[in-house]
Amino acid sequence: xxxxxxxxxxxxxxxxxxxxxxxxxxxxxxxxxxxxxxxxxxxxxxxxxxxxxxxxxxxxxxxxxxxxxxxxxxxxxxxxxxxxxxxxxxxxxxxxxxxxxxxxxxxxxxxxxxxxxxxxxxxxxxxxxxxxxxxxxxxxxxxxxxxxxxxxxxxxxxxxxxxxxx
Ligand code: FES
Numbered sequence: 066x067x068x069x070x071x072x073x074x075x076x077x078x079x080x081x082x083x084x085x086x087x088x089x090x091x092x093x094x095x096x097x098x099x100x101x102x103x104x105x106x107x108x109x110x111x112x113x114x115x116x117x118x119x120x121x122x123x124x125x126x127x128x129x130x131x132x133x134x135x136x137x138x139x140x141x142x143x144x145x146x147x148x149x150x151x152x153x154x155x156x157x158x159x160x161x162x163x164x165x166x167x168x169x170x171x172x173x174x175x176x177x178x179x180x181x182x183x184x185x186x187x188x189x190x191x192x193x194x195x196x197x198x199x200x201x202x203x204x205x206x207x208x209x210x211x212x213x214x215x216x217x218x219x220x221x222x223x224x225x226x227x228x229x230x231x
Contacts, residue, residue, distance in 0.1 A: 070086075070107060070110045070111060075110060075111050075112075075113070076113075078111070083111050083112055084122070086111050087107075087108060087111055087112075087119070087122070087123070088126070090104055090107045090108070090111070091104060091123065091126050091127060096126065096127050096128070098127065098129055098133075101127070101129075101133075101134070101137055102137060102141075104123065104127075105123075105134075105137060105138060105144055108123065109143075109144060109145065113148065113149055114145040114146060114147055114148050114149055115138050115144055115145065115146055116146060116147075116148075117135075117146065120134045120135050120138060120146075121134075147183070147184075147185065148185055148189060149185060149192045150185045150186060150189050150190050150191040150192035151189060151190050151191075151230075152190060152191050152192070152210050152211055152230050153191075153192050153194060153209075153210070153211055154174060154178070154191050154192065154193050154194065154208065154209075154210050154227075155194045155195070155196035155208065155209045155210075156170050156171045156174060156193070156194075156195060156196065156206075156208050157195075157196050157197070157198060157199060157201070157205070157206060157207040157208065157209075158171065158195050158196070158197070159196075159197050159198030159199075159202065159205075160198070160202075161198070161202035161203075161205040161206075162198070162202070162205040162206035162207055163206075164205075165205040165206045166206050166219065166220075167205070167206040169219075169220055170206055170208060170218055170219070170220060170223065171193075171195070173220040173223055174193055174208075174223060174227075175193065177223060177224070177227060178191050178193055178227075180192075180193050181193070182194060182195055190230070190231070191227075191230070196209065199214065201214060201216050204216035204217050205217070206218055206219075208226070210226070210229075210230060
């Protein structure tokens with residue numbers, strides 16, 4: 066595969082350039098239906114999510130029904146049809162984190178960011194998501210922001226944690 070995608074580069078592209086890159090991806094995968102998942106992964110890397118108009122575009126280019134493309138996008142949780150923020154905030158609601166206050170952390174973050182689970186702040190900075198156990202149960206509750214893990218979080222620490230990214 067010669068198309069080289071990296072997040073930083075894709076963020077700088079305008080819509081036209083993104084579609085151009087998508088065309089390249091589709092043709093390098095030979096417009097083959099069997100490669101749809103790989104194509105969608107690359108699509109998400111280019112657009113950062115897969116909105117309906119992009120799904121329609123792929124369906125047309127690959128000569129397949131939109132329902133097939135949409136079916137795959139909605140089936141797999143790693144595909145998103147909504148824009149994601151620069152920072153992915155994941156709150157662990159696995160058993161250990163839940164019983165040690167994970168729910169309170171989630172409620173506080175919803176209030177602070179003004180979004181519900183799965184939503185992105187208007188400035189596209191933060192997306193709030195739930196995650197399952199990441200193996201930090203001994204230091205629960207855990208929150209991650211992109212790659213960084215925060216342990217033994219409590220609602221009072223959240224302002225400082227989120228502040229690091231504002
Ligand atoms: S339950 Fe949250 S890290 Fe294990």
